[in-house]
Amino acid sequence: MQRILIYILLLTVSLPSLGQSANQRIFTQKMDLPASGDIGTQVLRMGESFLGQPYVAGTLEGNPTERLVCKFDGLDCTTLVESSISLAVAKVENQSYEGFKSELTKLRYRDGVVDGYASRLHYVLDWLYENEKRGRLTDITAKIGGIPYVKEINFMTNHAKLYPALAVIDVWEKVREQESKINERDHSYIPKSDIQKAEPMLHDGDIVAFTSSVEGLDVNHMGIITKIGNRAYLLHASLGLKKVILSHVPLAEYVSSVPKHTGMIVARLTDQN
Numbered sequence: 001m002q003r004i005l006i007y008i009l010l011l012t013v014s015l016p017s018l019g020q021s022a023n024q025r026i027f028t029q030k031m032d033l034p035a036s037g038d039i040g041t042q043v044l045r046m047g048e049s050f051l052g053q054p055y056v057a058g059t060l061e062g063n064p065t066e067r068l069v070c071k072f073d074g075l076d077c078t079t080l081v082e083s084s085i086s087l088a089v090a091k092v093e094n095q096s097y098e099g100f101k102s103e104l105t106k107l108r109y110r111d112g113v114v115d116g117y118a119s120r121l122h123y124v125l126d127w128l129y130e131n132e133k134r135g136r137l138t139d140i141t142a143k144i145g146g147i148p149y150v151k152e153i154n155f156m157t158n159h160a161k162l163y164p165a166l167a168v169i170d171v172w173e174k175v176r177e178q179e180s181k182i183n184e185r186d187h188s189y190i191p192k193s194d195i196q197k198a199e200p201m202l203h204d205g206d207i208v209a210f211t212s213s214v215e216g217l218d219v220n221h222m223g224i225i226t227k228i229g230n231r232a233y234l235l236h237a238s239l240g241l242k243k244v245i246l247s248h249v250p251l252a253e254y255v256s257s258v259p260k261h262t263g264m265i266v267a268r269l270t271d272q273n
Contacts (some may be wrong), residue, residue, distance in 0.1 A: 024097050025070045031095050039269045040205025042088035046226040047205075047235045047244075050080060055242045061164075066117050068105055076126075077222050080244060081207055081238040084224060085136075085269065088205075093272065102182050107131060117165040118174035122156060124209045124219045125182050128267055137207065137267045139188070144201040144266060146188030153182045155216035161266050170255050182218070191263040196252035198266075199232040208234070208251070210261040220260055225251070 036045040041144075056074030063069070075083065082104060092098040106112035109119050110130055121127040133138050157176045160166040166175060189211045190198050202225045209222040223236030231250040238245045247254045255261045 023070055023072055027097050027100055030093060033191055038094060039271045040203055042091055043084050043205040043269055044224055044226055046087040050244045053244045055237045055239060066114055067208040067233050068101060068114055070104060075237045075244060077237045080224055081224060117171050122180055123153060124222060125222060126178060126185055128183060135270055135272060137269050140268050141188040141190060141265050145194055146190050148187035149187040149211060153216060153218050154179050158216050189263040192255045192261060195255055195264060199251055200230040202232045206266055209265045210255060211263045211265060213260045213262050220232045
């Protein structure tokens with residue numbers, strides 16, 4: 001009987017606190033990582049902590065009602081970027097799980113409010129605009145050699161069958177309205193032939209998104225920059241390799257190897273402390 005009681009006591013001590021989710025435990029581990037310079041460098045360090053994690057597509061889709069989804073054990077390119085930024089902000093500004101979720105909500109949803117499927121910032125051009133508006137990042141594409149990116153964005157509403165939520169006409173109309181607003185704004189990109197010239201101007205933790213040759217689509221993919229000398233490399237959730245990786249070739253060579261990438265857009269995180 002005494003041996004059983006000792007075993008139960010040891011088991012209780014070794015178990016995680018009751019009520020703490022797996023995500024919260026992982027979050028706590030991330031907060032224990034060393035602080036690393038400015039916010040961009042901190043974003044890169046958080047991104048690096050996901051190296052080797054599985055690529056999982058569609059983690060934000062399929063819920064009966066729109067809700068904040070946080071998944072650390074399987075990421076796509078967008079959720080890797082969003083999770084890394086939100087963790088870095090929490091590390092610097094508010095080391096609580098609630099603080100992390102608050103930043104993730106602000107990153108992912110228009111005005112930081114979860115209000116149905118159309119409130120999510122589905123297009124990266126819209127994501128960049130809204131997060132620059134609130135001061136979290138700056139689109140530096142034009143400053144480092146970008147040229148006008150002129151394209152009609154309408155992929156989602158023109159391919160509504162790919163997005164079950166758009167079967168509801170009200171939702172379709174709201175997304176169409178946001179596409180119209182995106183198309184009213186000015187955008188810049190760096191053509192793939194000019195990316196190597198821009199690499200020396202990139203910093204650790206810059207966010208890059210790759211413009212698309214697909215009709216109606218703004219970007220194909222996104223990731224986080226790490227610098228080695230004057231060359232830039234891409235930390236990203238790779239669909240091909242099914243995990244989070246650091247590219248084995250510099251950025252310009254990576255982009256050249258993907259026919260549907262036409263160039264890149266670059267955003268830099270802003271310290272708010």
